[in-house]
Amino acid sequence: MKHSGQVSYHLCRLLLGAVFVWAGAVKALGVPAFAGQVAAYQLLPYAWNYAVAATLPYVELLAGTLLLVNVRSKPAALLLLLLNTLFIAVLASVVARGLSIDCGCFGPDAGTTPLQALGRDALLLALAVAVYRQHDRYLLPPTT
Amino acid sequence: MKPLQRTLSEAVLIALLGLLAGLAINHRLVLDAFAGRLAASGPVATTANTALPQPVLLAEVRELAATGALLVDARDAALYADGHLPAAVSLPLAEVDALLESFRQQVAAARTLILYCNGYGCPDSFDLGLRLISEGYRDVRVFEGGFPEWRDAGLPVVKGDQ
Numbered sequence: 351m352k353h354s355g356q357v358s359y360h361l362c363r364l365l366l367g368a369v370f371v372w373a374g375a376v377k378a379l380g381v382p383a384f385a386g387q388v389a390a391y392q393l394l395p396y397a398w399n400y401a402v403a404a405t406l407p408y409v410e411l412l413a414g415t416l417l418l419v420n421v422r423s424k425p426a427a428l429l430l431l432l433l434n435t436l437f438i439a440v441l442a443s444v445v446a447r448g449l450s451i452d453c454g455c456f457g458p459d460a461g462t463t464p465l466q467a468l469g470r471d472a473l474l475l476a477l478a479v480a481v482y483r484q485h486d487r488y489l490l491p492p493t494t
Numbered sequence: 495m496k497p498l499q500r501t502l503s504e505a506v507l508i509a510l511l512g513l514l515a516g517l518a519i520n521h522r523l524v525l526d527a528f529a530g531r532l533a534a535s536g537p538v539a540t541t542a543n544t545a546l547p548q549p550v551l552l553a554e555v556r557e558l559a560a561t562g563a564l565l566v567d568a569r570d571a572a573l574y575a576d577g578h579l580p581a582a583v584s585l586p587l588a589e590v591d592a593l594l595e596s597f598r599q600q601v602a603a604a605r606t607l608i609l610y611c612n613g614y615g616c617p618d619s620f621d622l623g624l625r626l627i628s629e630g631y632r633d634v635r636v637f638e639g640g641f642p643e644w645r646d647a648g649l650p651v652v653k654g655d656q
Contacts, residue, residue, distance in 0.1 A: 382613060382616075385613075389642065397524075397527040399527075400523055400527035401527070404517060404520035407516065408515040409512030409513060412508055412515065424504075425501045425504035425507075426505070429509055432505070
């Protein structure tokens, strides 16, 4: 039993890491375009959209990479858990305000509606929770 | 330190490192964006400038356009046709040599010009501004937020040639 749990933990960790490395890389390569998509959420003063667009992709890239290489994977999973909670709150506000905008989560022209993005973020949140909770069970040596 | 506290502070540290990396790599873009924003709170030049194009913000663009300033789109013709600010004329930086003569015949040197292109990170409107100043235009301003800021603010966009 312990073995299959370990396999599923590492699969979750690799999947979560890969998704965020991909999302971060796509956006890091097109920061001005991403800034436009952040601006479309109409949540921040205009210049701040550029600050978010300049930094968020690198936070995602770093956390995703740590998960992939299995270094500091627990805090990385916690960070992505918190980020995803934030994304879900932001997307919920988009749905509540009735804005029809592209999510921008994986770069331009993905054509994801806010509702689809919400569903996807819920899955990613579940994945982050799974990695965070299972980390100690499968990786830490027993404490004395 | 409790385990959760420790994990949380490591998570914050990862976020900070990512944040710093992003700022280090994109500092120019971010500084440009905030310089445009900060221009709003600073004193507004009351006399027309002669040396450098002056930045204007979205609200001033709307005011100036309503009082007779000419909007000039510095992007290429295809982007202009895809969508541009109402009443803006097209003067792509790449074609300025060919188009300048007819532009000069139609636009007086004393007229206030507001140049824009694709937003922060797009230097074309500023470069076009320098060129127009050297051609004798006396009040040249640059809307650095450009087409994206206008569109994202939900303001009307015109397609086609006019």
